[in-house]
Amino acid sequence: MKLTDEQRAVVDHPGGHARVAAVAGAGKTTTMAARVLRLLEQGVAPRRMLVLMFNRSAREDFQRRLAAMAPAGQALPDVRTFHSLGHRLTQSLCRWGALAPRQLLSAEWQLERLLRQASLNVLVDQQERREAALDGDRLETLAHFCGLVKAEMCSAESLFDRLDLDAESDYFPAAFHEAERLLEGEGAMTYADLLYRPLRALEADGALRERVEGFLDHVIIDEYQDINTAQQRLLKVLAGTRASIMAVGDANQCIYEWRGARPDTMLADFTATFGAATDYPLSTTFRHGHALALAANHAIMNNRRRPDQLCLAAAGNVDTCIHAGQGTRLLLETLTEWTAGGRAFDETCLLVRSWALSVPFQLALLQAGIPFRLAREDRFVFRLPLVQALAGYLKLARKPQLLHDPNHLLLLLAQPTPFIARERLVRLARHLATTQAFPERDDPLVAALKPVQRRTLKKRWELLCELPRLAAWPPAKLLQHVVTTIDAEKTLKHAAARRDKGEEDVRLLDVLIEQAQEAQDPDAFIELLERPVENQAQGVLISTVHGAKGLEWPLVAVAGVNEEDFPHYSRDNPLSDARLEEERRLFYVAITRVQERLLLLHDAGAHRPSRFIAESGWADSVRVAKALAEPSAPQVALAVTRPALIERYLWRLGREEIALRAETVNESRAGYATGAAFYPGQRLIHDVFGEGEVAAVEGNPADPVIDVRFVQAGRRRLIASRAPITSLDSVKPA
CATH class of the missing domain: 1.10.150 (DNA polymerase; domain 1)
Known part of the structure; x- marks a missing residue:
């Protein structure tokens, strides 16, 4: 088994506590397994060791790897998740009479x-x-x-x-x-009690705590950045003063703060809890090429709470292509090219910050006949209650006879929620379907309701009666009228227990209206929203970034990379410094899932491309990667936005012969790579929009407005001095 120098240092750790900072794709599972085998070689008894994995699938993968690497007949240590450890501990405490036995829900x-x-x-x-x-x-x-x-x-x-x-x-x-x-x-x-109950008992009783301490000499924990307070405190109790703790993880991939994880757990909190530790980097990734490694380094660089560590691509890794562009068109073109080259759809993954952002891509894949599957089947667009209701409003406008269908009326009365019991809405829908008239105030159907509830239902009924007269309206106009009339945004925000859930539902409204603007045929759009679709095993996977943690694919598209979507914020929910760093870590996790090809997809239009696209320095990263692939260094210094970061990367690779220079506003950042002005036909690359060609130059020659035709993003007008662009032409034509 061949290990890198960094991996070998971890395996040969002489003793005491250790922190291993492993970048995505660094081979940490192999390294951890080799560490276990080295301890066994040194005579550590398997029962004096414990390996803790983040979830069951990770545990099973590690057990397979460890068994494959171990000599035949070698006894191996316990490999557990925190929950299985808590379950075993709970059983022991119940036997000792310290806890009452309980049944797990x-x-x-x-x-x-x-x-x-x-x-x-x-x-x-x-x-x-x-x-x-x-x-x-x-x-x-x-x-x-x-x-x-x-x-x-x-x-x-x-x-x-x-x-x-x-x-x-x-x-x-x-x-x-x-x-x-x-x-x-x-x-x-509950599952949470598997840790909560034994930990409370142990922390409250010193004598009980002494009964569980001292049985371990070594504990190795994977994904340490994702453990919560209860897990860390339980680990402290079990380790006591004897066991050496090796924490393996990556603070840059801490994306579960909403369930108790903190990046500081892997940083300052570790030494505060356990004492001094030896730090080991696993900096080399075996997953992707230099372009992606550089982009990942750029992407996370603005975070303050992070390890001072670069991600380096291993020699021989596959080259990784990166493209940034607009929405569904670039995705469909790339998938067509991908499969034309003999590759399969199931080698690809579409990642989104939130499920609402997947809706336009689900619809585009449906229309294109491209199979896909969702990590959560209940997030198929046609299964979302709000989508079903909005499609129902459109359908009623086309088919007035649905005013006599109580089931259809119930769907429209119930979504978005009017905060009224469903049983009452069922009775009201039957009444309306039969009488075609809203009941009087003293009618038992509505008499018990608050005035605001009666007004809400009456307004909704009046809208339903009005819709058939608006059948000629375009779908987008009709949907906007419905959303405004029923005050859908306010209702959705009020109905959501969490602010981010309400904002996601409101974003779903926006997405559907935007999609409706592209629909020429209302009936076809309704049919698309109602089309029954099931997961296709061989299709493109659609997942949230959170759901993709720990996984990888040859082709990854990150969709909805817009301001307010990714990073997620709004006027009512502004970004704090801590939340921005968490969003940036989430973006870092998203882009490091890729092996061969990465697409960064923004919506354009009213949605500005995310700051994360420019922060990733993807255009610089691609240029530097191309230079690294050449046998000799470029004769001209490469202009880049962060030369210090890239110089550090090149130094680590031993490729210092590649010269760099900082871009300036008056040079390549403004398009003046040779000191010359812009001119029609000049080729440019934009940090967000990608490659393009100047179509026209207007205004002051010292600071012109340029009209650029971008390959993926279409035609854009830019203020030259403010645009993140670089000229691709080295010499201006005579």
Whole structure:
């Protein structure tokens, strides 16, 4: 087994605590397995070792790798996830009488039932709020809240004060305590309790803690940057004063802050918890080429909370191509070219910051007949209740007879939610379908409703009656009219328990209206939204970036890379420095999933391309990678925006003969690579829009406005001195 010098240093670590900072694709699984085998060679008993992996699939992969590398018949140490470790510890504490035995609620419906009951119990005197509390998204948010209380080992009240939850969720702390009472009464526990219950017992009883300490000499933990407070504290208890801890991870890939992880856990917190540690880098990636490695280094460089480490591409890695361009067109063209070259759709992945951003790409793939699959099947565009309702509004405009269909009326009355019990809406829909008239105020159907609820339903019914008269309107205009009339944006934000969920639903509205603007045939657009589609095993995978952590594909497209989408923020939810760094880490994870080809897709139009595209320095990275592929250095120094970073990279590779110079506003950043003015026909490259050709030059020659035809982004007018562009022509024609 051949190891790099950095990997060998980790394997030969002499003892004590260690931190291993491993970039994406650095071969950390092989390195960790080799470390285990080295400890076994040195006489460490397998039972005195513990390897902790982040999830079950990672554990199984590591066990396979370790068994394949180990000599035949070699006894191997325990490999566990934190939850399986907590389960074993809970069993021991139950045998000792320190914990009461409980049954694990292993199915999602069991936890949902528990939280429904807890919510109803604490809102027993607030009938209207009880209905809203049973909404699926709110129950999901409550489940996340309860799990986070236990992950962070804090009080429910202090956590609620800290989180960005809406005022309608103010019962969450009481619901947490009620859920705990129900769990105790039923003799049940959740997955979070597998760590929470034993840790509380151990921290409260010194004698009990002594019974579990001292059994380990070595603990190796993968993905350490993603562990939470409860996991770290439990690890501290188990390690005691004897065990050496080796934490393996990458603070730049810490993307689970919303569930208790912190980048500082891998940085300052480790030494604060365990003491002094030896630091080891695993800087070489075996996943992608120099262009992507350089782009990844550029992308993360603006973060303050990060390790001082470069990602280096290994010699012999496949070259990685990077392109930035506009939306669905570039994706479809690339996929066509990809399969024409004999490659398969299932070698490709489309990553999005949030599921709403996948909608235009789902529709484009449907129209193009390209198979695809979703990491979560409930996120197929036609299965989203809000999409079904908006398609239903369009359909009603084309088919007035649907005013007599109670099921169709129920769909439109219920989405977006009017905060009224479904049973009541069912009865009202039947009444409207039969009578075609909204009931009077004293009618039992609406008498018990608040005035604002009656007005909401009446306005919605009047809209439904109006729609057939608007059948000639274009789909986009009709949808905008519906959204405005029912005040959909305000309703969606009010209905969401989390601000980011409400904003994602509002973004979904925007996406659908934008897609409708391109529809020429209303009936065809309705059919597209209603088309029944199932996951295609051999199709393009669509996933969120969070869901892609730890995975890789030959071709990766990152979609919706726009300001306000990625990074995600809004006027009501501005970016803090900490949130911007988390978003940047998420972008870093997204682009480092690729092996051969990366597409950065923005929407253009009203959505400005994300700052992350320019920050990645992808155009500079591609040029430097091309220079590295040549047998001799370029005769002319390469103009780049961050020469210090690239010089450091070249020094690490031993390729210092490639000369660089900083771009200046008056030179290549303004297009003056040779000191000459712009001219029609000049070829340029833009950090966001890619390659293009100057079509016209207007205004002051010292600071002109240039009209550029970009290959992927179409025609753009740019102020030359402010545009992140570089000339590709070395000499101006006579």
